[in-house]
Amino acid sequence: MVKLYDFLLSGNCYKVRLLLSLLGVEHELVAVDLKSGEHKKPPFLALNAFGQVPVLVDGDVVIRDSQAILVYLARRYGGSDWLPEDAALLGKVSQWLSTASKEIANTVATARLHYLFGASIDVAAIEKQSYTVLKAIDEHLATRQWLECDRPTIADLACFPYIGLAADGKLSLDAYPNIVAWIDRIKQLPGYVGMPGL
Template identity: 65%
Template sequence: MIKLFDYELSGNCYKVRLMLSLLGLEHEIVPVNFMEGEHKSPPFLKLNPLGQIPILIDGDLVIHDSQAILVYLARRYGGENWLPIEAESMGKVVQWLSIAANEIQHGPATARLHFVFNLKTDLELVQHRANVILKVLDEHLQKRNWLELDHPTIADVACYPYVGLAPEGGISLEAYPNVVAWIDRIKKLKGYVGMPGL
């Protein structure tokens, strides 16, 4: 059975929980005491030397990093829909994984960390970054339902959590109606599961 080492309030862990549910995959959740630093303990460092979660175990495979796990699950269990292998379509989907790991992580995700986990950060800067990427997303979604192709892909799963959680970082989504509509579409997907704040 697939095992996911998980922390409930982590948007990156949630991406994987959501993907597992959308694919209808049986799995075991292994809660990690993140606040006590369990992810930095020697047993965890053997699984991920970076001391980060999520970590997914599938048989003999141990894989970490939420974007990498999404790619693995999509190709292993999801067929062409979630991550196509045709070069142009794959490139369009994967570019959003980079945006999730960079612009979204360093914008809305970091702003949320400030409020939810008391992270010391330049709040004005990260909220500005958040609004920059939200404007890009809103304009991109103006004439489409999903980030790429004509159906949901791992691009949507990767970008959704910290965009949806932006209000927890003091960032209103009112100015981004296309983003709000996209969030609502994701919540209506078969197999959707939420997390605190979503």
């Protein structure tokens, strides 16, 4: 059975749990104790040398990094439903996987790390950068229901969690009505599951 090394409050782990649920893939969750530093020690480092959750184990396939796990699960269990085959559409979706691991991780997710887990950051700078990123995404969604392909893909699942958890980082989505409507659409997908804060 698919095994996910997981941390309940991680938005990156959550996006994998969400896709597993949307795809109806049976799986086992293995809680990793981040507080005691289990992810920075063996045996966990053998699964992911970068010492981060999530990690997915499916038979002899081991995949680290939430975006890569979305790619794997989408193709393996969803065909092209959640990840298109066509080069242009694949590239379009891939853009948002990078946005999730770069722009969103470095702004709204970092603000949340500060308020929830005590990470040391330049609060004013991160807040400003967060709103710049949110504004760009809100404008992109002004003419679209989904980030790409006119249907839900892993682009949406990759970007949605930390944006949906913005309040945890004391950031408001009030000025971004297109983002709020998009979050609502995601929450109505058949098989949707939430997480604390969502």
